[in-house]
Amino acid sequence: MITTVATTPFDGQKPGTSGLRKKVRVFQQANYAENFIQSVFDVAERAPASTLVIGGDGRFHNRTVIARAIRMAAANGYARVLVGQGGILSTPAASHVIRKYGASGGLILSASHNPGGPDEDFGIKYNIANGGPAPEAVTEAIHARTQTIDRWLMVDGGEDVDLDCLGTSQVGDMVVEVIDPVADYADLMEELFDFDAIRTAAGHGLSVAFDAMHAVTGPYAHEILERRLGFPAGTVHNGTPLEDFGEHHPDPNLVHARVLYDLMMSPDAPALGAASDGDRNLIIGKGVFITPSDSLAMLAADAHLAPAYAGGLKGIARSMPTSAAADRVAEALGIPLWETPTGWKFFGTLLDAGKATICGEESAGTGSDHVREKDGLWAVLLWLNILAVTGKPVMQIAAEHWARFGRNYYARHDYEAIATDKAGALMAALEASLGALPGQSFGPLTVSAADQFAYTDPVDGSESRNQGVRVMFACGSRIVFRLSGTGTEGATLRVYLERYEGPDGRLAEETPAMLADLVAAAEAIAGIAAHTGRTAPDVVT
Numbered sequence: 001m002i003t004t005v006a007t008t009p010f011d012g013q014k015p016g017t018s019g020l021r022k023k024v025r026v027f028q029q030a031n032y033a034e035n036f037i038q039s040v041f042d043v044a045e046r047a048p049a050s051t052l053v054i055g056g057d058g059r060f061h062n063r064t065v066i067a068r069a070i071r072m073a074a075a076n077g078y079a080r081v082l083v084g085q086g087g088i089l090s091t092p093a094a095s096h097v098i099r100k101y102g103a104s105g106g107l108i109l110s111a112s113h114n115p116g117g118p119d120e121d122f123g124i125k126y127n128i129a130n131g132g133p134a135p136e137a138v139t140e141a142i143h144a145r146t147q148t149i150d151r152w153l154m155v156d157g158g159e160d161v162d163l164d165c166l167g168t169s170q171v172g173d174m175v176v177e178v179i180d181p182v183a184d185y186a187d188l189m190e191e192l193f194d195f196d197a198i199r200t201a202a203g204h205g206l207s208v209a210f211d212a213m214h215a216v217t218g219p220y221a222h223e224i225l226e227r228r229l230g231f232p233a234g235t236v237h238n239g240t241p242l243e244d245f246g247e248h249h250p251d252p253n254l255v256h257a258r259v260l261y262d263l264m265m266s267p268d269a270p271a272l273g274a275a276s277d278g279d280r281n282l283i284i285g286k287g288v289f290i291t292p293s294d295s296l297a298m299l300a301a302d303a304h305l306a307p308a309y310a311g312g313l314k315g316i317a318r319s320m321p322t323s324a325a326a327d328r329v330a331e332a333l334g335i336p337l338w339e340t341p342t343g344w345k346f347f348g349t350l351l352d353a354g355k356a357t358i359c360g361e362e363s364a365g366t367g368s369d370h371v372r373e374k375d376g377l378w379a380v381l382l383w384l385n386i387l388a389v390t391g392k393p394v395m396q397i398a399a400e401h402w403a404r405f406g407r408n409y410y411a412r413h414d415y416e417a418i419a420t421d422k423a424g425a426l427m428a429a430l431e432a433s434l435g436a437l438p439g440q441s442f443g444p445l446t447v448s449a450a451d452q453f454a455y456t457d458p459v460d461g462s463e464s465r466n467q468g469v470r471v472m473f474a475c476g477s478r479i480v481f482r483l484s485g486t487g488t489e490g491a492t493l494r495v496y497l498e499r500y501e502g503p504d505g506r507l508a509e510e511t512p513a514m515l516a517d518l519v520a521a522a523e524a525i526a527g528i529a530a531h532t533g534r535t536a537p538d539v540v541t
């Protein structure tokens, strides 16, 4: 029986963001998750009797929302729901399942790298039939619907689907299939990469430490690295997904994967250290941290060593704040480089149109046209494929890359939980000063240009404005200022610092020293301390 529940509009999703991300307590309010899910169902493009994919990263509240979403999908005319066993589907695996089974879309229950638990964060986003995050036109329509919604629908009665049991059951007129969350994805990875070469190298001493951060990627890593590729048991650390990620942030960066970093800088380091929460990844070689921007560039330069990319790349896409390291690779390969606003959704049209094959962001997202999401294990496997085929250590690959293309020293400074009005005032003042910046000098740095980044999608012509302030210097260095769109507490100011050294330049220096002048210039230009009272960033990645 279908029940119609009366509700009132809610001010949930921020316009322009790819989903709803809030504290669990907010999601636990009556009608809250339901309003968003119903808004998705009301506006999503879908043929009658379509398939919906549902899965999440296993964080606290995952099962509750999945049970409700299944009943709502049944009441909203879906013919079939595919849901990962235990409510688990990593974001890239969900993207693959949507594409493989021709679903009209999917609900992905994740707050990405934000912490989990009763007092932490939860999130829902909608991905469309290409497997990627809903584009802005769709998220705007969902947001508009949340402003007028007055009812949501669900099928009443009967037991909730047993998410732990593989197999098929019926909810109303709809079929629910609980699927193995790992198998399809692992098969796809086996098609893309040279598993034989990696297996052989593993047998000859290629070693890896993989930190799954108690996040959704653990089961995938156990299956692929330890079972299919033959790395020894224990290769995957923190491999059991926990509702609160063991009270850590599932954010693979130098702060949250510190234990891995320390291991990789010690004499006991394996050949490759990698961390992933599912969609993001961190790559550390023995004695050398590879920035995500460099990882994108190095993977693009050597991707032809993996079977799926042996025919070459169609193009490379990176978000604007990501360093320009990949630009030099694209130039050398004679392929286009696309600079997009922050957020994976902007890569979707380029991948769909065959304009790019590989894409990435400085925030540790890397991926390719095999799915429409960033894919942490994919990046790790491509690195392993390259290490196995070349037989070179990460340090040598990096050194040779920099000697050929030059090196983009890079860091991101985050100032978290700033009062929203103060962050807004800082950005407003910065924007007002843009016209006066060119020609001004800050220590040894002279501004050559300054603007607000705007983007016109080369495929669908859609426009995105106010995507971050860029300050370019005559020497090729750059500072970018933007406010995070994913935080759940106040505002987060991100300051991205980049300094380029050509192939004949200083290639083996410590990053903080190389960026010191840029840090001082950022303070002088934006007045961070005056606006926010902060004299140092909370997180440096």
Ligand code: G1P
Pocket (backbone or CB within 6 Å): 112, 319, 342, 343, 344, 361, 362, 363, 365, 483, 484, 485, 486, 487, 494
């Ligand atoms: C952050 C990252 C961005 C990424 C997004 C979703 O967004 O910076 O690259 O696409 O998370 O994972 P932000 O908080 O900066 O808006």
